[in-house]
Amino acid sequence: MSAVLNSNITFIGGGNMAQALIGGLVTRGLPPTRVTVADPVEKVRELLAEKEVNVTDDNAAAIRDADIVLFAVKPQVLAQVLKPLKGLLDDKLVISIVAGAEIQTIAGLLGTNRIVRVMPNTPALVQTGAHGLYANADVAAADRELASQVLGSTGLTIWVNTESQIDAVTAVSGSGPAYFFYMMESMIRAGKNLGLDEKVAMDLTLQTALGAAQMAITSPYSPSELRKNVTSPNGTTQAAIEVFDHAHISQNIQAALAAAQKRSQQLAQELSDSIK
Template identity: 45%
Template sequence: MTRKTIGFVGGGNMARSLIGGLLAAGTRSDVLIASDPDEDIRMSLASDFGIQTTADNADIVTESDVLILAVKPQVVEEALTPLSSLFATHRPLVISIAAGIPITSIEKWAKTKLAVIRVMPNTPALIGAGAAGLFANGLASPEQRATAESIIQSVGTSIWVNDEGLIDTVTAVSGSGPAYFFYLMDAMIEAATEGGLDSEAARTLVLETALGASRLALSSDESPAELRKRVTSPGGTTEAAVKTLTEDHCSESIIRAVHAARLRSIELAQSLGEQ
């Protein structure tokens, strides 16, 4: 995979995280190229990573075995349409990390059938701790699937889904998921300061507890529900807290929130796909 030329259309934060992850995983800088209309971004990419950059997206199509579509969803059509004539003769694997853009839209704007893999990453990929869902269309070969997986796993972990519609669920769970945990952390920090801790101490305790709980869950064969029961003693402090959460229907609220995110993802995909 590291010998393939990997091109990025768009040089924003997610592209930067992938470039950094690929280099850390042993990919040579001379097989990476990125395009961006912003000269400052191009200069930053070249300086920070030692990769080739260009202002012309056409260079990415003609020079890359793998094209990573890393622009904002609203400009995917604008990025792809001028390249449609090139896709007739140059057929890179397209990995799209543009949220909400279905494969049918990518094919429509590229004016040809291509091997396309949709990826829904999340922001912890910026520190190499991402969790992503992938879906491949029927034209993507096993080798191309392995290439995409290797690229995405350079910044975290990944899972495959066998239905493109499940990308909306992935979006709701892991794509938007960090915000749910930040929301909970913020509430716990507020409670800690109300209980007398200074803000720095509260932040440290809450964030380290969140990290420790996640690591414990990842290392255990037990479910989160079973782990919760293990630390909930009858008549104890944890039971009092969990009882309050249960009485306030916290679990149901979280489930409704995830479903709301999934439905919104579907709505956005429909509106973007109709552009």
């Protein structure tokens, strides 16, 4: 982390994901005085000022002394935010967590190719994020390491080899938390239907989800093997798995993620077309 801890970092946009990253970086030793956040909303600036970071509503002023500039704005305002900054970021590493914003689109707006594109996910808010990163050949190894350190402050970082794979990352981990929440909802509802109090069903479901994830992370066995290990022949787990298989749950999950990937591709194209 030493490299990033000696960097000045500016966030354009101070929403939840930016706040999560700032919190992670500061926890790991980055002085708050090295962080600047530009956001048009006064309440957001006031909240961040309480954390002793620098705040402003002037994007150009915010990036002046920055080594790293991270864009965390809504896709629909991307052009509005980036165009006035064109030519001002040649000596800075740009990191974008803007959904659907391809590097080519960002480069055209800013006039620089030193850009890392990231698809984060919301568990970053509790320091357990899973972030997919991509950079083209214009980004040096040292910049890649800086980007890894910035995003790694809130969780796992995985580099992909092609930008198109960011759409797959979006389908798996970007949207992924919602899939697990959906499963939790269903299990809680089922527990209630089976006679459990709602809080009991919720507590059991959430702890089971946490435990299963922790087992999968720390075990030398794959999730498939772990599932088989707890599925006794003719037992209760097998009875449930047979219902899943009969309903083609695995195939439907694969189809759902393919739909998410396709939509990610469409959104990127729509954003690009809206800016041209």
